[in-house]
Amino acid sequence: MQLKKSNLKTSVFNELNQVTDINGQHAVDPVHDKDGNRTTGRTKAGYTFTATYDAENRLSTINWTDKAGTAHERRYRYGADHLLGEIQVYVGGDLKQTTRLIRHNRLVLQERNTDNAITREYVWGAHNGGGIGGLLSLTETNAHYYYLYNPRGNVIGVVNQQNNLVAAYDYSPYGELTASNGTLNQPYRYATKRYDDALGFSYFGYRYYITQDRVWLTRDPSGESGGINLYQYVKSDPINQVDHWGLIGNNLFGPSTSTPRNFSPYLNPGYTGSSFMERIQEAVGNKFDNGNSCPSLSTSSGIGGLLREWAKIVTGILTGAAANNGGDGGGHDPINPDTWIENPGKEDIPSPNELIEIFKKIYL
Incomplete structure (x- = not known):
């Protein structure tokens, strides 16, 4: 050569x-x-x-x-x-x-x-x-x-x-x-x-x-x-x-150096705007409360925000930072021992496997 x-x-x-x-x-x-x-x-x-x-x-x-x-x-x-x-x-x-x-x-x-x-x-x-x-x-x-x-x-x-x-x-x-x-x-x-x-x-x-x-x-x-x-x-x-796709550089031999703020442009460029939100609603189904009583876990703060809070809670459970006990009975759910999410609407927190399936339906 x-x-x-x-x-x-x-x-x-x-x-x-x-x-x-x-x-x-x-x-x-x-x-x-x-x-x-x-x-x-x-x-x-x-x-x-x-x-x-x-x-x-x-x-x-x-x-x-x-x-x-x-x-x-x-x-x-x-x-x-x-x-x-x-x-x-x-x-x-x-x-x-x-x-x-x-x-x-x-x-x-x-x-x-x-x-x-x-x-x-x-x-x-x-x-x-x-x-x-x-x-x-x-x-x-x-x-x-x-x-x-x-x-x-x-x-x-x-x-x-x-x-x-x-x-x-x-x-x-x-x-x-x-x-x-x-x-x-x-x-x-x-x-x-x-x-x-x-x-x-x-x-x-x-x-x-x-x-x-x-x-x-x-x-x-x-x-x-x-x-x-x-x-x-x-x-x-x-x-x-x-x-990988012409978006964000990642470490070749280690974890990503950048965390996307919005998954939608990275995993399926066709799902944007209202069509993307419709896809989220279809995937989430009855997993969210239509009420606006909870600023952190309700559709008033956006379904995308709801998914993010779920992810935090499930991550806490997986890492042992929080117990999977459904909250304190007073409408709060743990993220870690020092942080709780207001959840007066009693949102159903998905299990890790359920959360994975939800994200699959949205992004794949």
Whole structure:
């Protein structure tokens, strides 16, 4: 494998942490729209691209022209789960390829063409969240291939049924592809994410990561839960942190460094607003009191707040900080020996298993 020499890059950022200038061999000054989406930038080969977005700030189209004067375009469509569902590739104005992505639990199981015929099938196993390190095999034209990983969950190789290496990859710490070799053309690379060779973009699920620029294409859809810099990749610590879906960086070898304030953007982007609240009500059922007598455990403070208080109580029971005694009989429930939650409405506190099932119904 021949390693490629990386070029030193210097980036300039504005007060919104958006890249405004990149000095390098193929530098072009990036531009963002009012929603913080990158509308101009450069491809991996240095060609200037222009991008458009839909109303949900998801990448819709991207265009560039190569040095031979050939126009290139990608068009993206998304499914009801808000994840990427179809990619159309145009070259010279002609549609060259359509790839439809069939998912289960957000992981791609099949790729299909315009005739809905299966072109690729994937098998997943245990993974480090977001599918990282969990893609086991690829089946294409009746041939089977198997993935090799480094400890970070980056795909470093693919072997065929005869155990021959048919693809090999190497990366910079930030995910830029520094070397590749082999005869197999398959899309999963850094962090076991789908990679576009022409653009240098990795699709993490909720947004695209520009590997050559080391920043995200768009703002963090979870807001500032992961930090005030909405474009920063894993807090600029790719050695020790990993990002599962393009939201918040987590410790690779330990617990999460960030606790989401709101689960809904992380676990199912389709459940927002009133539809998300309806899903909560359906899951909770008769587990809450419609009255407003209790500021902590009633719908007057929001069902989401109710679930949070339940979680605190159940956590106290699990850790032994509180007894599962149903409270003191006076309308109070324990969180820990020194803290009690007002519960005059006699809310039915779910058991740990019941609470798990409630959260499954809401978020999965």
